[in-house]
Amino acid sequence: MNQLLGPGVVLTEVLCASYVLLLHQPKKAYFPLRFLCSIAVCYLSLILWLIPGNEFSNMMKYFTIYLLVFLSILACMKFTATDALYWWLAGMIMQHATYSITFLCSRLISSLFYSLPFLILLNIIVWLFEYFFIERKLRGNYNFKKIYRQTLLVTIAILGTTVVLNSSKDIFSNGNDPALTIITSIYSLICCVFAMMTLMGNFQKNRLENELVIVEQLWNNEQKQFEASKQNVEMLNMYCHDLKHLLTMMKERNSTDEFIGEVTNALSVFDAMKTTGNHALDVILTEKSLICKQKEIKLTCMADGKQLAFMQTTDLYSIFGNLLNNSIEAALKVTNPEKRIIALIVDKANGFVRIHIENFFCGKIQYMDGMPQTSKPNSEYHGYGLKSIKYMLDHYHGNISFEVMDDIFCVNIIIPIP
Numbered sequence: 001m002n003q004l005l006g007p008g009v010v011l012t013e014v015l016c017a018s019y020v021l022l023l024h025q026p027k028k029a030y031f032p033l034r035f036l037c038s039i040a041v042c043y044l045s046l047i048l049w050l051i052p053g054n055e056f057s058n059m060m061k062y063f064t065i066y067l068l069v070f071l072s073i074l075a076c077m078k079f080t081a082t083d084a085l086y087w088w089l090a091g092m093i094m095q096h097a098t099y100s101i102t103f104l105c106s107r108l109i110s111s112l113f114y115s116l117p118f119l120i121l122l123n124i125i126v127w128l129f130e131y132f133f134i135e136r137k138l139r140g141n142y143n144f145k146k147i148y149r150q151t152l153l154v155t156i157a158i159l160g161t162t163v164v165l166n167s168s169k170d171i172f173s174n175g176n177d178p179a180l181t182i183i184t185s186i187y188s189l190i191c192c193v194f195a196m197m198t199l200m201g202n203f204q205k206n207r208l209e210n211e212l213v214i215v216e217q218l219w220n221n222e223q224k225q226f227e228a229s230k231q232n233v234e235m236l237n238m239y240c241h242d243l244k245h246l247l248t249m250m251k252e253r254n255s256t257d258e259f260i261g262e263v264t265n266a267l268s269v270f271d272a273m274k275t276t277g278n279h280a281l282d283v284i285l286t287e288k289s290l291i292c293k294q295k296e297i298k299l300t301c302m303a304d305g306k307q308l309a310f311m312q313t314t315d316l317y318s319i320f321g322n323l324l325n326n327s328i329e330a331a332l333k334v335t336n337p338e339k340r341i342i343a344l345i346v347d348k349a350n351g352f353v354r355i356h357i358e359n360f361f362c363g364k365i366q367y368m369d370g371m372p373q374t375s376k377p378n379s380e381y382h383g384y385g386l387k388s389i390k391y392m393l394d395h396y397h398g399n400i401s402f403e404v405m406d407d408i409f410c411v412n413i414i415i416p417i418p
Helices: 002-021 031-050 055-076 081-108 116-135 149-173 178-252 257-267 279-294 313-332 384-395
Strands: 298-303 341-349 352-360 399-405 408-416
Touching: 002 031, 002 055, 002 081, 002 116, 031 055, 055 081, 055 149, 081 116, 081 149, 081 178, 149 178, 279 298, 279 313, 279 341, 313 341, 313 352, 313 384, 313 408, 384 399, 384 408
Parallel strands: 298 341
Antiparallel strands: 341 352, 352 408, 399 408
């Protein structure tokens, strides 16, 4: 049974390296059952090593268990074949990096050769490294709608070269050439690092492209919403103006003052038209003012909308809409009614438009890549509002920053005036 030990260790390393990366990726229904069945099939394949063979047949046996690991990922995870291929490659790269480190250390320090405690410790360190420095960065939407053929082929070629090199080095050295083992191990480790960096670049590029698609969809929806909001606000103010004119006439004709006062007060809710000198900003501020009034949130605004004349109306609607939506959401979580306040300032300073919005909040704000993270569940489906703002500000060469002062959260935006 000793001939099963080496392949069993390699299989365990590949499975663990792969599934550590998949901890927070979407899983298919009945995942535990699928996982156990696929793992059982992988380990049953080790009986192939009970069949006598040469070095080439042993290499093919290793490729068989690698293929079974790929099929396991495909069977257990909500992935397309392309998605599964990317994640499988990542797991394979990490396993072969571990393998290279193992042989390098065992040749440099002979007491570590085939040392089980060392092997277990090294794998635990690698898996912890995977979790904290790779898996946590790769959480999110990684549906590969586009195949990056060139970099994918390069990664497969590098990994294939490493596998063949590690599998065949003993043929040339007959296990008696430590120098060759050290050289091939160092070369394999460098190849693994390069392949992983290439693969991480693909993951990052794919994530950004997926986010851009979502942001563009949101922008299109906000464009339609802006047109609807503009018409609704204009219609409401027109009706309010006509009704107030009618009430004035009734008052002149000695109608009941109490009745007129109640109706006038009710209509004041709709008479929230903001005048900033920019029609798009007026529309969004009016819309959000009505929401704030309904939810008992105080919205104060000092805005010189004329300074935003160089920006497209739909961009303004999207930027201020997302900013105010986030502030309203945060204010609603504040238990003290006196702190349900949102302050917005838009002014000009040194050739820049300055947008400042602040509100009280409760809880703790987490950041990733300099951006506050959503506190909503299913974060992969939320948190695109600020990303949408950032994409639009990049178009105007603007910048966004965030600041926390005790229980006040501030957003500062500066945009150069062309």
